[in-house]
Amino acid sequence: MPGTESSNRLTRTTRTTRRSTGRPTKRAAGLLAGAAAVALVLTGCASGNSSASGDSGKVTGTVTLQTWALTPTYSDYLKGVASSFEKKYPGTTVKLVDQPGDGYSDKVLSQASSNSLPDVINLPPDIALPLAKRGFLQDISKDDSTLKKTYVNGALSAYNYKGVDGTFGYPWYLNTDVDYWNKSMLSQCGLDPDNVPKTTDQLFEQAATMHAKCPDDYLMSRKPGLSDFSLAGVKILNSDGTKFTFANSSKAADLIDKYAKAYQNGYMPSSVLNSDYLGNSTLFTQTKVAWTTGGATAIADFEKNNPSLKGNIVVSPALDTPPLYVQGLSVSSKSKHIATAEALAKFMTNATNQEKFAHLVSIFPSTTSSQSDPYFSKDDGTTEAKARVLANKALKTAENLSPVEANDAMTTFLDQQIALAMKGQTTSKKALETAQTKMNTLLANG
Missing domain, CATH: 3.40.190.10 (Periplasmic binding protein-like II)
Incomplete structure (x- = not known):
């Protein structure tokens, strides 16, 4: 969403929803088709949602964060959050990797099929689904009991899938209509x-x-x-x-x-x-x-x-x-530093860091406490502010309808x-x- 390509993901004015044109954008179509391709190729891959050997459970070591079409526009923001995380957890290092918008699902497919998924991956629910089904993503609910009180219900449930037990992504940023x-x-x-x-x-x-x-x-x-x-x-x-x-x-x-x-x-x-x-x-x-x-x-x-x-x-x-549109951060179940990867995903999606991000670009935080932020909740009398306040309020009841x-x-x-x-x-x-x-x-x- 942030940046030119990213903005097409959640801020586009025409979506494949009950109130849209009924036709996806070319970008959305590619992502959905890519998710299906992931499922096909991963069918024969090893599954199992277990931590990689050698993970001590301590927040330490080097982890890679992969984002989707956020640089160079938001490089300073990402570097700042990574630096703050490293200061909070001495002994950690965050490597930042950003992938172009086009072909992203194919890239994730390639990474998964070669067992080289980054530790923390920016994934929307549809691309995360086939990875979760085949054991490539960590069930974060096993290690984090605060999820339900931290994140908007609809956003969190977007990473719960039929036929798969667990939650496979920290909600990051949202939008609605x-x-x-x-x-x-x-x-x-x-x-x-x-x-x-x-x-x-x-x-x-x-x-x-x-x-x-x-x-x-x-x-x-x-x-x-x-x-x-x-x-x-x-x-x-x-x-x-x-x-x-x-x-x-x-x-x-x-x-x-x-x-x-x-x-x-x-x-x-x-x-x-x-x-x-x-x-x-x-x-x-x-x-x-x-x-x-x-x-x-x-x-x-x-x-x-x-x-x-x-x-x-x-x-x-x-x-x-x-309707609810969601982007999130998932953790690779094959990471050598599961605890560090989960801590980074949680840190990236805490209220403070989400609010900073949402002030830079037209998105909404997935954290429930952020809904009272005056930037999202105060109507200054303009039509633009009213739209923002209405959208912010809608996130309390918004759902993934398709x-x-x-x-x-x-x-x-x-x-x-x-x-x-x-x-x-x-x-x-x-x-x-x-x-x-x-x-x-x-x-x-x-």
Whole structure:
């Protein structure tokens, strides 16, 4: 997130979530596909979550910290934290390594397959999953009883996986979505900018009102995905994470039918089902739709790309349950200095160091105590500050709405089937069954 490439990870204004375009960015697609590749290559690798021989349990020795696209922009910050750690724990040395954004999952794959993972690795939950399943990551909950009271619940649970006992990452930095609304479009089309939708049901209701008043304008511009199924109470995966089960619930088909009806009634642009769909944030910037989602700083991009939006944007909390985007630090179970690696990951993610980092870049700390920091919790009356405060508050209840087991190939196929159902070319039930069969085949193979 920090730095140009990193910012695409968590601060991008269009994500593959219940409120996004429904299409991942190329970068996100590569990461998800890379995670699947990791799983395939590691299948034959040795597993077992045991400490490397020679680890004394003392915080001493040399450990390597690998970050992801944070240098050179944040080199001074990283060097400062490493130096502070070495001063706190005499006899330790921290080696800093940073990998480029592109090809990161492939790099991690190569390191794991050659048993050369760094001691502490910057991993999002989806890339950590196959490594955790095959014993390459340390279960940090065995050695740290303070996790639950230190970190935001949703962020910590992102590193708990179905079918695997343990916690496989210290949450590092977070982001979530807030909702953005075009004030003028709402007012002109019979809607109240001071009473914007709070739920998906209210969104559909107001979309109908807008269409009746302004047939050529739109409030909605997206189709549903796995995260929407979660919000609808659909069980997406079985208990051990080995099979998708969403097609077994009538609620999933009912949800697609609801979107299909809205689409066929003209409540959203026809382009949402096309391969050249621009995404809801782009359409919002072009003032073709009145609603989008984005991170707490997205408003700056909207206004930069379309100055007419300045002073014309209303911000509100994300509909229903807010989504959670997580980056973390995992510890290699093969480290020669497990205790030192765990201490470093914990030190990097303590409240003081996270708050310093979050003041440098548009992210949020994963530590619960940081939520009271005035920088994140004080509203100075500007729309920008309100967005930041709303996002900070949302982290208390934000959840990972789409399972990390669902890689890009799976969600792309599901997306295609949902589009067919919304066009009326197949039934919602049949689309879900077809997608589930394909996704379970991919899951079993990877």
